[in-house]
Amino acid sequence: MNGTAEADERNTVAPEAWEELVAAALLGTERRGGAPLALLDAAAVQTLRRRAGLRPAPAGRLPQPAPRDPRPAPPDAARRRLAQLLAGRAAAGSAGGRRGASPDLTELLPQWLATAARHGYRAPSALVPALLDAARARTDLRPQALALAGARGLWLARFNPDWRFALRGGTGGAGELPDPADREAVVRLWEEGLFAERVALLGVVRAHEAAAAPRLLATTWSTERAEDRLMFLDSLRTGLSAADEPFLESALGDRSRNVRATAAELLSALPGSALAGRMAERALACVGPRSVTPPAECDAGMLRDGVVKRPPAGRGERAWWLGQLVEAAPLDCWRDRFGGLGPAEIVALPVTEGWAEELHAAWCRAAVRQGDAEWSKALLGPPSAPPAAGPGTASLAERAKLLETLPEDERASWVAEFIRAHGLSEAFQLLGVCVVPWSGALGRAVVEALDSAREAGSYPWSFSGVMGLAERCLDPTEAAHLEALTSGSQDPPDASPGAAAYWAEAFQRLVATLRLRATMLAELAPAHA
Secondary structure, three states: HHHHHHHHHHHHHHHHHHHHHHHHHOOHHHHOOOOHHHHHHHHHHHHHHHHHOOOOOOOOOOOOOOOOOOOOOOOOOHHHHHHHHHHHHHOOOOOOOOOOOOOOOOHHHHHHHHHHHHHHHOOHHHHHHHHHHHHOHHHHHHHHHHHHHHHHHHHHHHHOHHHOOHHHHHHOHHHHHOOOHHHHHHHHHHHHHHHHHHHHHHHHHHOOOOOHHHHHHHHHHHHHHHHHHHHHHHHOOOOOOOHHHHHHHOOOOOHHHHHHHHHHHHHHOOOHHHHHHHHHHHHHEEEEEOOOOOOOOOOHOOOOOOOOOOOOOOOOOOEEEEEEEEOOOOHHHHHHHOOOHHHHHHHHOOOOOHHHHHHHHHHHHHHHOOOOOHHHHHHHOOOOHHHHHHOOOOOOOHHHHHOOOOHHHHHHHHHHHHHHHHHOOOOHHHHOOOOOOEOOHHHHHHHHHHHHHHHOOHHHHHHHHHHHHHHHHHHHHHHHHHHHOOOOOOOOOOOOOOHHHHHHHHHHHHHHHHHHHHHHHHHHHHOOO
């Protein structure tokens, strides 16, 4: 009997014997007769026979090789560090309890990815699976992780359902995109590519020739899904200019409300657009030097220009409409309306009773949308003023948005003065918009405020958020200045029990993290290659 016949025999005998064993296990060995150990031994024998007699299936077709990624791999030391950070991310998922004085590796991964992107590295091939797992677990990592994984990450994602998110959210990687000047290749990928590839392609085309992006969009616009149209439209924020106005105007008639709203928002960010002019005319009819009269109705023209008719709960209709008109009007229109006054003077004027908050909030949104630093500074007011007394808004979240329109050095200086005047408890959101690393006056203000909180015996756990932010954002050179704060001491009078030990541990972790960041950044430097 040859090998094939023997295998056939085993395959015909084994199923019957296996059924007998299953029946004995279900009914019990006492009822069927036999010993439990004998049953387990027989099951082991039959399992081996079934596996040995299994005929191998025909080999499947091999997939196409992964595309080449021309970007350089990071230096060996940086590669090992990435493996450590990814392993730390996996371990953190099952860890709990007090952190101790060790750096939090999960919070350093975004900084490693951002630095690697600036150097133009690709992901080490062996770490692409772990990188995709990290991106699956943390959506905040996805843009940077998928960019680093590049074309090979997209290729690999096709073979694992857990990584399918990359096929819609990936940036593609430079290795797979055609030259934006090669019109035939661009059109082919635009018409045939995956969604992630098309998003990446649109960005490359936009960077090469801004006006070519809306032209490319227009070729397939009517056949795109609503959610895809929205994402494509949103990509036009980068490099937005008057040349985009015709396409955006046509999108005001889109069948999707979200697409219409985004088109209107982008047009209102162009002060010279026709929509901005229409909104200015409506807003100026409502707001004057001596009075505020909100619109009486939301007409068809307002609806087409992106005004949402139904207000959220707790808001009056007319106030809701007024805010949208003022928000979308070019800020330059108010200078003439108020007799040539500048933003700070206009914001300081008295407003008809009951309308100041609505009007100033709308101006805040307009300053953010139009990126107007002069208006933002006027609405922020001096950093030493109490937050509730700010001329524009008391909301720290809105103030953070206004700060983002300021130049980086002015932004850091404003926040540093705010911290010196009000401490850290109110500054968390404001610090989040400051450029990393925090250096100079801002870094010193943060360190001094933390030290003051420690000396005052403040409840230490209330500063854990700011401390975590400092670990990620302080200039690593601040580690030497912080060394003196790492030693424990006795709790000050009236302090929370154990506060001194907690502060010492927190500063130890801060110093260790800053030093690890310095090492990590040095490892990523091309000289380490």
